[in-house]
Amino acid sequence: MDRKQLDAWLMAEQGGEEDAADAALAHLFAAVPKVQPRSAFVEQVVVTAWRWRVRRRRLLAGAWTAAAALIIAGAAITYFASPLLGGSAVRAIAFLTGHTVPWLIAYASVALHGWLTLGHVGAVVASALITPGRVAVVVGVELLGILAFYALHRIASAERFGDAQV
Amino acid sequence: MAVQRSDAELARDARSGSEAAYRELVARYATPAVNFTHRFVHDRALAEDLAQEGFLRVYQRLNTYDPDRKFSSWFFQVLRNVTIDYLRVNRLPTASLDALQEGGHQAAAVDRESASPEELAGRGELASAIGAALSRIRPDYREVVVLRYQEGLTQPEIAEILGLPAGTVKTYLHRARKELAEILTAQGWGPGATEPTAGKAV
Numbered sequence: 141m142d143r144k145q146l147d148a149w150l151m152a153e154q155g156g157e158e159d160a161a162d163a164a165l166a167h168l169f170a171a172v173p174k175v176q177p178r179s180a181f182v183e184q185v186v187v188t189a190w191r192w193r194v195r196r197r198r199l200l201a202g203a204w205t206a207a208a209a210l211i212i213a214g215a216a217i218t219y220f221a222s223p224l225l226g227g228s229a230v231r232a233i234a235f236l237t238g239h240t241v242p243w244l245i246a247y248a249s250v251a252l253h254g255w256l257t258l259g260h261v262g263a264v265v266a267s268a269l270i271t272p273g274r275v276a277v278v279v280g281v282e283l284l285g286i287l288a289f290y291a292l293h294r295i296a297s298a299e300r301f302g303d304a305q306v
Numbered sequence: 307m308a309v310q311r312s313d314a315e316l317a318r319d320a321r322s323g324s325e326a327a328y329r330e331l332v333a334r335y336a337t338p339a340v341n342f343t344h345r346f347v348h349d350r351a352l353a354e355d356l357a358q359e360g361f362l363r364v365y366q367r368l369n370t371y372d373p374d375r376k377f378s379s380w381f382f383q384v385l386r387n388v389t390i391d392y393l394r395v396n397r398l399p400t401a402s403l404d405a406l407q408e409g410g411h412q413a414a415a416v417d418r419e420s421a422s423p424e425e426l427a428g429r430g431e432l433a434s435a436i437g438a439a440l441s442r443i444r445p446d447y448r449e450v451v452v453l454r455y456q457e458g459l460t461q462p463e464i465a466e467i468l469g470l471p472a473g474t475v476k477t478y479l480h481r482a483r484k485e486l487a488e489i490l491t492a493q494g495w496g497p498g499a500t501e502p503t504a505g506k507a508v
Contacts, residue, residue, distance in 0.1 A: 168436070168455075172456070175350060175353065177354055181358070185358050
């Protein structure tokens with residue numbers, strides 16, 4: 141870089157010569173010394189990227205494993221508990237029908253206290269369906285689902301924001 | 307003679323898992339990336355950190371790269387976003403000439419064999435003066451100047467990177483050049499001047 145290049149640009153600028161000024165400044169900048177990265181820079185960048193790649197693969201493998209486990213657990217629950225669930229469903233329907241229909245007809249015929257009627261129906265349904273075992277199964281499945289969603293959310297965040305710590 | 311592979315080919319191979327391809331891409335863009343970020347943070351170590359973050363983000367998003375698009379445009383767009391994210395969180399002071407000189411402008415890439423000591427000193431001083439003048443203009447002007455004159459991109463490429471109309475880029479370049487010229491002239495670097503004061507103070 142020398143003063144001649146600088147002077148050529150400044151004169152072109154003063155003279156309003158757009159193209160000449162553009163070319164002269166480009167010429168001037170070409171001679172501006174560059175900041176050189178450290179010699180280990182390239183290696184460091186590659187190592188960082190590959191570490192991220194390994195972490196991401198592990199995370200994906202974990203998410204797939206969790207999803208597969210969830211599906212297998214759901215299938216197992218359905219297979220082993222289906223007779224019990226089927227019988228319970230029939231019993232619940234019979235119970236509901238036996239208790240609510242006459243009661244509903246009686247109350248409907250009187251046509252009073254609609255909200256009270258609804259409350260009674262809800263209480264009967266709840267007493268027929270809710271048992272500690274079923275609640276435990278439902279909560280367990282929900283927790284597994286939440287864990288799977290959390291893992292997918294982490295993956296999505298890593299994709300979107302480039303979080304190297306994932 | 308081995309044919310040099312294009313950036314798009316290297317990006318495609320890196321996306322497929324080729325470490326060598328990614329390494330070649332990083333080697334090609336290491337210096338431009340560090341110089342680009344250095345113009346905004348004025349600190350070599352920080353510039354390298356931001357450039358590294360840019361390269362990592364590029365790797366993470368290689369699956370979104372369109373090979374029909376020029377790789378350098380896409381790369382600088384990603385790097386610019388990384389730099390902007392950093393600058394939004396961390397406000398930095400304007401660089402002094404001393405900081406620019408410590409950052410390596412004086413030392414690097416000067417042809418020491420073909421120049422006298424006086425010429426070398428003059429070149430270093432002029433480079434520092436240009437760097438300091440660049441750090442004093444508006445950041446959006448500085449951005450187009452760096453992309454146009456330091457990285458050698460065309461106006462349409464700069465418009466694509468910055469998401470601006472081509473006419474706006476042209477206007478920014480025109481105004482940025484005017485401002486740079488005014489700053490340097492005011493410091494005594496104008497035609498015919500013999501004792502410039504730019505190297506002494508900013």
